[in-house]
Amino acid sequence: MGVDIKSEKTLGLVGSVLAIVGGFTGVIPYVGVFMGTVSLVGAILVLVALKGIGDKVGDDRPFKYYLYSIVVAFVGSVIAVIFIVVGALSLSNATIAGMRAFEHPWGIFGTGMLIFGFLAFIAVLILGVYFAKQAWEAMYEITGVDEFQSTAKWLWWGALTAIILVGFILLLVAAVYQIIGFANLPEELETATPANVAP
Template sequence: MCIMEAVTNSGSNSETVDISTERTLGLIGSVLGLASIVRTSVSGLLALIGAVLILVALYGIGNKLEDERPFNYYLKAIIVIFVLIMVGVIVIAAALVVSSGSTSSMENEFIMSPGSDITIIEEESPHLTGEGIVLLVIGAGIIIAGLIAGGYFQKKAWEAMYELTGVEAFQNAAKFLWWGVLTIIILIGAILLLISAIFQIIAFANLPKRLSKRSTPPAPTPVEELSW
């Protein structure tokens, strides 16, 4: 007679980590990001500070939850946007330099009295040449491509945050962000980006101060065979 007994442990251990500091940094950074859209006079500085704070927040969350996807995606977004916008600006500046050599002027002659005349030469004004227009279009295209590529990586960052935290506002921020960058050349794109920035603030505000981190489940207990 043989009796087989199998004892297995299927439970998983979990521990909580404190992300209150990262939550605050992400919230402040998101608010500054929204402010950069509204306050155009200092938009560049506010956007830079906000992006750095969010990057630090995502690094801390990813480090504590042992998932670096949000940080890596957001870092790629910043690098791509910065590099391509700089390249686009350089190309546009080159277009202006090329066109600066081409000017137009108009000369008018007025006869005031017999034997005397006055000639008025209007101020020369630069105008875009064919090469300048081509460079201008290329530069603008590079900037738009940078915004779309950066928006894609940022969307992936928020989707990863939704998977890690379960906060639905991160998913909404990702959706509105992606459609916003795709329609950036028309007015609706700016509106969608504004909505995405608002959802981003809501997401960090709804982020709990402590999150559960799943640890590796223990290995099953070996099967024991008892016989007599």
Template sequence: YLNNMYKQNIPELESARTYGILGIILQFVGTGANILTNGLGFIISIIGLILLFLSLKSISNYYGNQKPFKYMLYSLISGIVLGTISAIVIILLLLPVAFTTTTGPPNAISRISVSAIGMIFLTLFLVVMAVLVSVIFEYLAYNSVYELTGIDDFHTGALLLLIGVIFTVILVGIILILIGIILLIISFNKLPTEAKPVVIDQDAAQNQGDGMI
């Protein structure tokens, strides 16, 4: 009974629950809105991402372990860096094709067609790699939350999200992503009541108190 009571009313985890649930929902809505609108979906996704960072920062601070926040930060940085590199590589490869189209001989059209096919596969490869690396760090972030809180759904949801991204080219991948998102929402909802409390080293606390006397 005392153990269950001790798990209740943890302000850091209560705010983490709110930020986490809203963040995941907004990111999901923003991704869908990107298909229908220009710019609005991106703004919604950014707001969701900020809320997720606030959630993981609250969890990291409460447990005194910055792994969740750092891994999520690595996910963002790797996505931006690899995405930028991919865009630069694609532009550099497109320039010779554009130049050949405008100044090259007529028989260059067939070579351009071959190059275009190669460009499509290269573009897909670069995009998939950028997304995959980012999602791997995101998986590590949620998995570290599982290790700190003991809530299994964080591990399962993050794993399904990772596998879903890998198989996103087929329908089953999209289904796994949706299930993973739902499990992560459920995980954040469990935070204030089912997460493991911080373990206080009584001996260390006693020694610190004796030293202050």
């Protein structure tokens, strides 16, 4: 028996568009705060869409993994930013003292904090994307929409290569596939059988 997911399809599509627009324009000075909020609203709309689809087909994996991804990205990014800010302030203390970074205890501490903050950011990105990848792979299994599998693949490769910047292009490709996936989502889905429901 089919279930109607028309509203979830619309929410997911609108949310995916907002997320990509907000995410990739959020670096623009003075616009970044507003667009960051737009991106967050988009992610929440996608989360609501995945929750609705999961409830209707009896498989909560997409919602659960996507929620993990958002929580990890948010909490981890805050922690990474704290380390980076502490590192930058410590380096400025060394500069005020008129010494090179490695000649002053604050400079050594600050450099360490900056490196740790950067590594923490990369680790958070990879972990968050891992959970998002799991969500889109589950969506592919539930819906049969190939673009969701492509989203998972490009997300993963984008996260792994983000350190050399080409990864951000691959993350953009993944975001486009996500939009196409929701656009190609059927308006009705068959309910999940016990065999493909996560324990």
